[in-house]
Amino acid sequence: MDFTLNEEQRMWQSAVHDFVSREVKPKAKEVDETGEFNWAAAKKMVQLGLLALNIPEAYGGPGVDAVSAAIAIEELGWGCGSTALAVAAHNGLGTTPLAQWGSEELKQRYLVPIASGSAKLAALALTEPGAGSDLKGGVLTKAEKQGDEWVINGNKMWCTNAGIADYIVTLARTIELGFSLILVPVDTPGLYIAPPEKKMGLKGSPTHAVTYEDVRVPRANLIGEEGQGLHYTFTTLDGGRISIGALSVGLARAALEEALAYAKQREAFGKPIANFQAIQWMLADAATEIEAARLLVYRAAYLKEQEKDFSQAAAMAKLFASEMAERVCRNAIQVHGGYGYSQEYPVERMYRDARLMTIGEGTSEIQRMVIARKLVE
Numbered sequence: 084m085d086f087t088l089n090e091e092q093r094m095w096q097s098a099v100h101d102f103v104s105r106e107v108k109p110k111a112k113e114v115d116e117t118g119e120f121n122w123a124a125a126k127k128m129v130q131l132g133l134l135a136l137n138i139p140e141a142y143g144g145p146g147v148d149a150v151s152a153a154i155a156i157e158e159l160g161w162g163c164g165s166t167a168l169a170v171a172a173h174n175g176l177g178t179t180p181l182a183q184w185g186s187e188e189l190k191q192r193y194l195v196p197i198a199s200g201s202a203k204l205a206a207l208a209l210t211e212p213g214a215g216s217d218l219k220g221g222v223l224t225k226a227e228k229q230g231d232e233w234v235i236n237g238n239k240m241w242c243t244n245a246g247i248a249d250y251i252v253t254l255a256r257t258i259e260l261g262f263s264l265i266l267v268p269v270d271t272p273g274l275y276i277a278p279p280e281k282k283m284g285l286k287g288s289p290t291h292a293v294t295y296e297d298v299r300v301p302r303a304n305l306i307g308e309e310g311q312g313l314h315y316t317f318t319t320l321d322g323g324r325i326s327i328g329a330l331s332v333g334l335a336r337a338a339l340e341e342a343l344a345y346a347k348q349r350e351a352f353g354k355p356i357a358n359f360q361a362i363q364w365m366l367a368d369a370a371t372e373i374e375a376a377r378l379l380v381y382r383a384a385y386l387k388e389q390e391k392d393f394s395q396a397a398a399m400a401k402l403f404a405s406e407m408a409e410r411v412c413r414n415a416i417q418v419h420g421g422y423g424y425s426q427e428y429p430v431e432r433m434y435r436d437a438r439l440m441t442i443g444e445g446t447s448e449i450q451r452m453v454i455a456r457k458l459v460e
């Protein structure tokens with residue numbers, strides 16, 4: 084039993100775990116092989132509120148706290164990296180700006196259908212072909228006011244969920260040196276979503292380039308205040324980093340389970356390889372680091388829930404958990420020997436999926452910058 088959680092959180096964890104065991108984990112291999120997002124599971128997630136983790140109860144959300152949201156993403160990560168990333172990006176990136184700063188009209192029109200299950204997913208487009216870590220210096224997408232509309236032109240890259248979303252929250256330059264977030268429905272003329280990128284892993288989490296050619300949306304689609312787009316973006320990313328940390332813990336946990344089971348049944352030199360100290364130390368390190376990463380994730384989520392400054396805590400959680408997941412998945416392959424390198428065993432997929440976690444939503448280098456900035460300020 085996890086003493087860091089209260090009764091309600093433990094019940095939630097158990098409910099999500101049961102759901103993921105039934106609907107998500109058994110499909111993870113197929114999702115990876117076909118590259119198809121697991122819509123069947125996503126539709127059933129609505130009942131638990133997994134697609135509305137950051138949507139307030141007033142708009143149909145389940146009303147779970149930030150630690151519970153992290154618990155859900157960890158369980159999803161344990162089940163399937165692809166499905167977990169799509170759901171994490173939908174909640175953490177796609178719905179959060181709307182839930183936090185969107186107008187009543189936008190919330191009613193876009194969040195309520197998501198919570199009730201009549202809508203698809205949500206996406207956030209920040210990154211561009213020439214700008215990822217340095218959004219302020221590099222984002223070129225522009226939105227200009229014309230009458231009652233914004234006219235948007237530009238190119239975005241690596242937009243998770245664009246092809247399975249109803250809308251894309253888009254970061255654009257709107258005033259001199261200023262940025263804004265604007266909600267763009269995916270059926271708006273002039274918006275082109277490229278086919279999914281061919282990636283190393285997370286193949287069932289579609290990632291797209293998006294082009295905006297004279298895309299016209301109502302002025303009312305502005306999220307929050309004009310000129311606040313970067314502030315909203317960085318606050319959104321702080322929360323998203325807790326999710327990526329949680330997802331990393333889930334992936335690592337799954338890899339450790341596989342390594343442990345394999346080590347107990349595989350024999351060499353007349354005994355199970357789990358009896359060898361070299362193997363035991365890999366398993367011991369993995370178990371220890373997973374616990375440490377989870378506590379960092381819970382700590383960041385707790386601070387967020389308390390409405391304290393959680394920016395550095397989220398960066399620490401994401402940095403440690405994502406680098407830990409890569410090590411644990413790497414060693415899980417090592418424990419499997421040659422079989423670990425085969426697609427027959429899930430650790431190969433987990434390793435590929437884990438690789439993204441040190442890159443998306445701010446690279447490890449950017450997390451270290453965020454952490455260090457707070458240290459030296």
Ligand SMILES: Cc1cc2nc3c(=O)[nH]c(=O)nc-3n(C[C@H](O)[C@H](O)[C@H](O)COP(=O)(O)OP(=O)(O)OC[C@H]3O[C@@H](n4cnc5c(N)ncnc54)[C@H](O)[C@@H]3O)c2cc1C
Pocket residue numbers: 172176207208209210213214215216217240241242243244282285290439442443444445446447448449
């Ligand atoms: C599968 C996937 C899904 C994604 N989903 C989304 C999404 O939904 N929405 C979205 O907007 N973006 C998304 N991204 C983009 C992702 O956030 C960026 O790839 C990431 O922020 C890095 O940006 P970049 O790729 O432009 O790398 P760059 O910024 O060009 O960085 C290249 C290298 O330089 C390093 N670097 C850069 N600046 C510094 C510095 N000051 N000090 C030290 N090192 C530095 C980086 O750490 C990195 O190692 C996704 C990416 C992938 C691969």
